[in-house]
Amino acid sequence: MNGALLEIRGLRVTFTGGARPVRAVDGVDLALARGEVVALLGESGSGKTVTLRSVLRLHPEDRTRIEGAIRVDGVDVLSLSGEALSDFRGRVASMIFQEPMLALDPVYTLGDQIVEAILRHEQVTAREARARALRLFEHVRIPSPERRLDSYPHELSGGMRQRAMIALALACNPKLLLADEPTTALDATVQVQILLLLRELQRELGLAMVFVTHDISVAVEVADRIAVMYAGRIVEIGAVRDVIRTPRHPYTAGLLATRAHGGRLSGRRLATIPGSPPDLADLPPGCAFAPRCALAVDACRAAAPEPVEVGAGHTARCIRAERLPTPA
Amino acid sequence: MSAPLLEVRGLVKTFPARRDLFGRATSVVSAVDGVDFDLYEGETLGVVGESGCGKSTTARLLLHLLDATAGTIRFEGRTVGSRELPWKAFRRQVQIVFQDSYASLNPRLTVAESVAFGPRVHGVPRAEAEARAHELLARVGLEPARFAGRFPHELSGGQRQRVNIARALALQPRVLVLDEPVSALDKSVEAQVLNLLLDLKDAFRLTYLFISHDLEVVRYMSDRVLVMYLGRVAEIGPTEEIYRASRHPYTTALLASMLSMDPDRRTEAAPISGDPPNPIDPPPGCRFHTRCAFAEDVCARRAPAPTAIAPGHAVACHMSVAGSGHSRAPARAA
Numbered sequence: 091m092n093g094a095l096l097e098i099r100g101l102r103v104t105f106t107g108g109a110r111p112v113r114a115v116d117g118v119d120l121a122l123a124r125g126e127v128v129a130l131l132g133e134s135g136s137g138k139t140v141t142l143r144s145v146l147r148l149h150p151e152d153r154t155r156i157e158g159a160i161r162v163d164g165v166d167v168l169s170l171s172g173e174a175l176s177d178f179r180g181r182v183a184s185m186i187f188q189e190p191m192l193a194l195d196p197v198y199t200l201g202d203q204i205v206e207a208i209l210r211h212e213q214v215t216a217r218e219a220r221a222r223a224l225r226l227f228e229h230v231r232i233p234s235p236e237r238r239l240d241s242y243p244h245e246l247s248g249g250m251r252q253r254a255m256i257a258l259a260l261a262c263n264p265k266l267l268l269a270d271e272p273t274t275a276l277d278a279t280v281q282v283q284i285l286l287l288l289r290e291l292q293r294e295l296g297l298a299m300v301f302v303t304h305d306i307s308v309a310v311e312v313a314d315r316i317a318v319m320y321a322g323r324i325v326e327i328g329a330v331r332d333v334i335r336t337p338r339h340p341y342t343a344g345l346l347a348t349r350a351h352g353g354r355l356s357g358r359r360l361a362t363i364p365g366s367p368p369d370l371a372d373l374p375p376g377c378a379f380a381p382r383c384a385l386a387v388d389a390c391r392a393a394a395p396e397p398v399e400v401g402a403g404h405t406a407r408c409i410r411a412e413r414l415p416t417p418a
Numbered sequence: 419m420s421a422p423l424l425e426v427r428g429l430v431k432t433f434p435a436r437r438d439l440f441g442r443a444t445s446v447v448s449a450v451d452g453v454d455f456d457l458y459e460g461e462t463l464g465v466v467g468e469s470g471c472g473k474s475t476t477a478r479l480l481l482h483l484l485d486a487t488a489g490t491i492r493f494e495g496r497t498v499g500s501r502e503l504p505w506k507a508f509r510r511q512v513q514i515v516f517q518d519s520y521a522s523l524n525p526r527l528t529v530a531e532s533v534a535f536g537p538r539v540h541g542v543p544r545a546e547a548e549a550r551a552h553e554l555l556a557r558v559g560l561e562p563a564r565f566a567g568r569f570p571h572e573l574s575g576g577q578r579q580r581v582n583i584a585r586a587l588a589l590q591p592r593v594l595v596l597d598e599p600v601s602a603l604d605k606s607v608e609a610q611v612l613n614l615l616l617d618l619k620d621a622f623r624l625t626y627l628f629i630s631h632d633l634e635v636v637r638y639m640s641d642r643v644l645v646m647y648l649g650r651v652a653e654i655g656p657t658e659e660i661y662r663a664s665r666h667p668y669t670t671a672l673l674a675s676m677l678s679m680d681p682d683r684r685t686e687a688a689p690i691s692g693d694p695p696n697p698i699d700p701p702p703g704c705r706f707h708t709r710c711a712f713a714e715d716v717c718a719r720r721a722p723a724p725t726a727i728a729p730g731h732a733v734a735c736h737m738s739v740a741g742s743g744h745s746r747a748p749a750r751a752a
């Protein structure tokens with residue numbers, strides 16, 4: 091895409107530390123425009139986190155092979171090192187996590203951590219940095235922000251910690267926010283609050299955001315587009331409406347059909363997808379979903395399908411996409 | 419309605435939170451505080467509420483995996499833990515399946531051995547226990563020829579949960595307590611396990627206490643729903659009545675927090691703000707009053723008693739208690 095803020099091409103990530111190499115990401119292509127939100131949806135082990143962490147180069151260098159290309163705001167991420175890499179992290183792209191304690195240091199106050207992050211990247215006085223920290227806390231709507239800046243992470247409730255982590259991630263005005271299931275561990279009533287906050291900040295600051303989740307309803311709530319991952323590949327991508335109303339990959343269609351929703355008519359059972367997700371160290375050749383797919387034919391097992399255009403800006407890696415019944 | 423199979427009254431559990439130099443508790447976690455409910459034969463009672471509200475503690479108290487601080491449980495009219503129904507006899511009737519399918523299986527036992535273990539302990543001869551284990555594995559969708567000899571680490575999460583279900587059924591219980599049984603499973607596997615639970619319930623005429631934080635799943639599975647907030651029952655009633663016409667402000671806010679799955683109807687405002695308070699020193703009076711849009715003076719002063727508002731539907735909110743002093747309460751009946 092021209093003028094894309096994030097562009098990932100042919101990303102392949104292989105972990106070589108174990109007995110057998112594990113290919114966690116196998117040919118991911120993804121481009122985000124400025125200010126755009128894409129949800130990366132998939133079940134456990136499908137490669138969502140590995141994809142995100144690649145963009146910040148957070149994998150252990152000695153045990154990871156990364157192939158392909160990643161560009162953020164014109165920067166060739168895979169060639170960065172030293173100073174340039176630390177400058178990139180936080181200032182161009184930054185990340186928030188499911189578990190805020192991964193981002194927050196338990197032995198420093200929240201205020202000190204934000205001030206430190208600002209001073210690391212910018213030529214401002216400690217005083218200016220502190221004033222900005224306060225504005226950030228107000229922005230993420232932490233009550234009594236002045237007092238909370240002097241709190242330690244463990245003194246906050248779950249939802250407040252999540253807000254503090256978001257403030258820290260935004261401290262140096264990044265253009266790209268990488269969100270790895272930031273609401274998964276939260277209770278329903280708190281999850282909505284954080285989703286609304288993220289959506290608002292994203293719009294206001296014009297952030298591009300990759301939002302990783304395994305929950306379709308969360309993806310629908312935050313994203314412009316949804317990219318569905320299965321066994322290390324994006325198997326379907328398109329505008330939220332198109333993906334959830336006319337899914338074209340049998341896996342996506344299956345996920346939508348098997349959701350429990352509404353009351354149960356007596357005697358009725360849920361539709362199911364048979365089997366379980368594959369072992370990445372022992373992937374079948376061809377389409378990784380073929381062993382579970384009702385539409386699979388020999389050609390599916392022979393070679394991994396390339397993305398097929400199934401609508402405007404909507405592609406699915408399935409050679410049988412046109413056989414899927416159109417939902418009512 | 420017939421007499422309940424299980425009656426829980428005044429169930430209380432506190433845990434020591436901090437201790438002084440001498441090991442004496444100086445403050446306590448009020449995990450479960452005066453929980454009452456009935457469970458009827460053949461029904462599924464769903465239990466929902468946010469993390470830490472006491473769902474798992476309630477489950478563990480039922481199974482006597484924890485000692486209750488106070489409260490009674492009656493099974494078919496007999497008091498559990500008394501001479502008329504000792505815990506051991508009761509435990510054969512009630513089994514549990516946990517969220518963490520791995521931690522709940524002994525890693526050194528094969529799948530068939532795990533399923534046969536309970537009956538063996540209860541004196542069933544080996545050959546008979548094993549034959550029954552194979553039958554049960556087949557029943558939960560694990561072909562014995564392929565799976566009986568496997569160890570837990572050789573199974574997927576969904577398969578392990580099937581083993582846990584088979585194991586829970588091995589003693590032919592009448593009640594299954596399911597504590598987040600599908601929460602750790604992949605979405606593509608969840609429906610398989612939910613269907614299995616529905617099938618088994620019909621086949622073995624079971625009664626379920628189904629705990630989950632997933633409001634869609636609870637709605638789908640349950641005949642009645644119990645909503646907990648900070649250790650207490652906020653509301654209990656028939657599923658569709660709860661989902662369509664809840665009367666407790668917490669239930670309403672919780673259900674309104676469900677996401678729509680419709681990009682044209684996204685949530686515009688959060689139904690309530692803040693996090694649930696800490697169960698150490700919970701708020702006095704109604705425990706929800708710190709987050710409730712309808713709270714008045716009385717709410718901070720007195721805890722509302724569960725009050726029937728329709729047959730089988732009870733609400734613990736001053737707005738539903740006649741003459742409570744809340745401005746929205748109905749007038750006291752003459």
Ligand SMILES: Nc1ncnc2c1ncn2[C@@H]1O[C@H](COP(=O)(O)OP(=O)(O)OP(=O)(O)O)[C@@H](O)[C@H]1O
Pocket residue numbers: 105107112114132133134135136137138139140141304370
């Ligand atoms: N450092 C590592 N070394 C070896 N394997 C790894 C490493 N990090 C991740 N993996 C493997 O890569 C695969 C993809 O992992 P990833 O964390 O991206 O999954 P995910 O989609 O984020 O899943 P979840 O929903 O569980 O977070 C998994 O099989 C995981 O075990």
Ligand SMILES: Nc1ncnc2c1ncn2[C@@H]1O[C@H](COP(=O)(O)OP(=O)(O)O)[C@@H](O)[C@H]1O
Pocket residue numbers: 433434447448449450467468469470471472473474475476697
């Ligand atoms: N063994 C324990 N010791 C101390 N506190 C506990 C213990 N078990 C549970 N709690 C506390 O009791 C409360 C209720 O917990 P739990 O029943 O596990 O909630 P739920 O299952 O609804 O998430 C929580 O505050 C929890 O931290």
Ligand code: SF4
Pocket residue numbers: 666667668704705706707708710711712713714717722734735736737
């Ligand atoms: S009793 Fe008062 S605080 Fe509690 S839910 Fe009812 S109105 Fe709200």
Ligand SMILES: [Mg+2]
Pocket residue numbers: 138139140270
């Ligand atoms: Mg992950």
Ligand SMILES: [Mg+2]
Pocket residue numbers: 473474475
């Ligand atoms: Mg629990």
